[in-house]
Amino acid sequence: MKKNYMFTPGPTMVPHEVLLAEAAPMIHHRTTAFSEMLAETSRGLQKLFGTKEDVYIIMGSGTAAMEAAIVNVCSPGDKIICAPAGKFGERWVELGEGFGCEVVSLELEWGQSLTPGQARKALEEHPDARAIYTTHSETSTGALTDLGAIAAVTRRTDTLLAVDAISSIGVHPCKMDEWGVDVIACGSQKGCMIPPGLGYIAVSPRAWDVVEACSSPRYYLDLRLMRKRWAGGNQTPFTSAVTLVRAQKKALDMMQEEGLENVFARHERLAGAARAAAAALELGLVAENPANGLTAIHAPEGIDTGKLVAHMRDNYGVQMAGGQGHLKGKIIRIGHMGYVSEEELILAIAVLEKGLRDFGYEFDPSAGVDAAMKALG
Amino acid sequence: MKKNYMFTPGPTMVPHEVLLAEAAPMIHHRTTAFSEMLAETSRGLQKLFGTKEDVYIIMGSGTAAMEAAIVNVCSPGDKIICAPAGKFGERWVELGEGFGCEVVSLELEWGQSLTPGQARKALEEHPDARAIYTTHSETSTGALTDLGAIAAVTRRTDTLLAVDAISSIGVHPCKMDEWGVDVIACGSQKGCMIPPGLGYIAVSPRAWDVVEACSSPRYYLDLRLMRKRWAGGNQTPFTSAVTLVRAQKKALDMMQEEGLENVFARHERLAGAARAAAAALELGLVAENPANGLTAIHAPEGIDTGKLVAHMRDNYGVQMAGGQGHLKGKIIRIGHMGYVSEEELILAIAVLEKGLRDFGYEFDPSAGVDAAMKALG
The missing domain is CATH 3.90.1150.10 (Aspartate Aminotransferase, domain 1)
Structure with missing residues (x-):
């Protein structure tokens, strides 16, 4: 045995209660019952993100949420600052280059974390950067970035702060609004305690102006479509992953119960x-x-x-x-x-x-x- | 009651056996056990598609698979022919325009289906078209397109045939290789009998040449990355939706059992x-x-x-x-x-x-x- x-x-491991929630009978996604489930799930995620902004639920992995954070913010040719200190920090570089950004890549060793001093210096050298892309908890090295301190630098500038918080949400406190983080991307299969399948993203009010003006082509990951369908009654532009959303709602309930x-x-x-x-x-x-x-x-x-x-x-x-x-x-x-x-x-x-x-x-x-x-x- | x-x-309705498969204990996706499950699932889908080509499993909806069929085939400025005769036919137009294609939109009424004659005429007028994008079964009207007859036209030309078969796979026989269809996109929540969450795509050998040469930016939906990771041991470039893949394998087993x-x-x-x-x-x-x-x-x-x-x-x-x-x-x-x-x-x-x-x-x-x-x- x-x-x-x-x-x-x-x-990560998934509670049996959550797996059983995933196995409950199917319901249709274009129903009031499902819209309410989606809204409650988004509200639970808002608490983990520390934001009053809507958290959008994407059918896709954390990488899909990261790509959404690139294609909705950066127009081709935009300059961005990345701080790769691990495999997932490097993913921001790959995404940025892949979608036509001019990527300024800070020199960090794997295991290090971006410091506020490095962020400040980079912004002094590149005040025209659209955004700094960094990683809250780097899954390849186990390193934590002091997001609050980085945001204290970026929020005084016109450069946005976009963060991969895939392995920190539900693990570390995150205070998106209080700190002034502009975009947070997350995935379902880590601290959120459900199987892989969902990506999450939230956007600050000032970042929305950039999203609206952004000229990069996008469709499946278009945040403008997500916002529109959400405002029209807590729906998603495309089919929702019904069973995974129910699983996420259950897991969030369990986390609330634990406190x-x-x-x-x-x-x-x-x-x-x-x-x-x-x-x-x-x-x-x-x-x-x-x-x-x-x-x-x-x-x-x-x-x-x-x-x-x-x-x-x-x-x-x-x-x-x-x-x-x-x-x-x-x-x-x-x-x-x-x-x-x-x-x-x-x-x-x-x-x-x-x-x-x-x-x-x-x-x-x-x-x-x-x-x-x-x-x- | x-x-x-x-x-x-x-x-659609999901068999209880499939929902329970979704609720089985989590396993990690980077394991031999999961690679084997993924490979068996892909083999089952090959039978539904009627192809010897690999069927790639995307974490995303059918629309994600459709977007993959656009961004991997069309470079910006490419001309494509669409035949919108319903909401999902119109999605090809939206995707094409969204990603910078010159879209030739044939005039069809909702409820009609693209005919071989229309396809032939369109190709005579636009021999430079990269692809015809059509819909096997149009979910908004219930209309069926005679794919075999359309493919008999396109396969004699340099124009590819890309098809949304989201609501036909598992319902109608599909003979991708025999007919000469170049790209097929599908989703999990219809004839495939599982909840929403997965998209499927297969690509013909001649379409691969186009995919390799295509200059559109892509990352999450990059077929080249999918092919590479698949060749390297039946894996996906990004995290797999473990529980949904297990559900799909179970549903395919049930379909095989029925015959x-x-x-x-x-x-x-x-x-x-x-x-x-x-x-x-x-x-x-x-x-x-x-x-x-x-x-x-x-x-x-x-x-x-x-x-x-x-x-x-x-x-x-x-x-x-x-x-x-x-x-x-x-x-x-x-x-x-x-x-x-x-x-x-x-x-x-x-x-x-x-x-x-x-x-x-x-x-x-x-x-x-x-x-x-x-x-x-």
Whole structure:
């Protein structure tokens, strides 16, 4: 008998109640019943985003929401500033270049986070930039960006701030309106606790002016169409993913029941415990400023983490993730975002110890588990 | 007690087995287990498309698949020929114009279907057209296009044939390779018997040359990225909608079990019965050449079908659809695609009779039901 656990940085584990909500009988999307469900779901997402603006629900992945943040904001030839410090930061560069932007790419190492000083300097050099595109929590490195501090720089300029918050929403508090973030893109399969399939996007009032004036061709991801259909009775321009929306509503209800402050505090405790375990096992963190949704650690010298991850999955039923890009084979990413309990984190660390031992790494037995348990208190 | 039935032309009713497949425990998408599931699903879709080409599974609606058929084929300024004879035919025009094509729009009435003669004439006048974009089964009117006959015209030219087969796949036989259709776009929530959330697309070898040379910007819907990741081990460029793919695999298994020929024959019988009922009730068809997935009928003079549809849904639990565009309020669309049995079609006609009588329309009692039962034999 083997039970499976996903400590992956997305897709993440989904509550059974949410899976059953997905399996409830189909209803048609062009009905009042579905419009109400969609509106309630959007309201729940507004709380996670920290915004009074409508959150639009796209049938697509987080990348679709990111593309929407490019094609609705940037006209061909527009200059944008990117701060790639990981695979998903680089996605902004690819999207920008792909849609004809002049991309100014700041030089950051993987594991670093954009600082307010770097943002200020970039804006002084490029005051004509349409937007800064950055990443709240970089899933490939586990690094967190201080969004509030970056927004404090951008909101005094004409340059917008657009953020990939795919692996931070529902994990870290986000205060889009208070901070002054202009565009936030998100996906459903991480802190939002449902399977992949939905993308989310919200836009600040000043960014709407840019969206309206933007000349890039777009249709499926056209925010103007989304706003129009939403205003006309909480509908989407194209068919909605009925079962996934119902799943998201259920997951948001569960998060409200736990209390959003408690959800954020739980992630902080989980991350603290994972970091404590890594330190006890003498494994360094990849991120300078670590996020609370995942912990990325350097593997001991000589261990291929692709093989280690497969070994833990196949033998112990516990799935973590290896590295991406040039960190492939070199790091272990332990996801603890969304539907993860403190007890399950101990389980994850115990399996990590087993795996490391199987691969010949020597350390004080239970050192990681002990440290995690102490951190959890 | 009220039980609900959806005789809507998409989303359609979903088998409980399929909904439960959607509710099975999450697995990670970057695993061999998921790659195999994706590959089996694609193979099942190949049989429905009638192609040996890979069918790519997009996280998005049918419209996303249609947009992929535009942005991967047409470079800005390319001339395309559209044949809009309904709301979804008009979507090709909107997409073409939206992405900078020169759109030649043939003059058809809603309810008509593009004929081979019209296609031949259009190609003689516009031999430089990149592609003809048409609709296999037009969901807003219930009209069927003879794809094989259109393809017999286009395949002798350099102009490609791209088709919205969203409401025909799984309903009508489709022989993409044999007929010589170049691009087929589809969605999951109609004849494919699962909830909305996935789009499907397949591309002929000669169309691939065009895709490779196409200069339109694209990223999320880039077929080149899809082909690359598929070749590298049956994966998708971006996160896959794991639960919906599992649902689609289950639905395809059920269709295989019924036998595809039987599936197509069942739709033919359902459509024949619906048409016989309409004739018995003295209500004319909207389509000149009716499709087998839905039957669109003109309402009796003076009845607002928006109100009639709501009345049947709210009082008898049976949801049909009204008209779209200029046919709003004037027609009734009875969906009988996907998971619909012959017995349920009788139920639908019985409720239609009740609704029509409630709205004051006079006819021989049970005339529709009698005719449908006779047609079903």
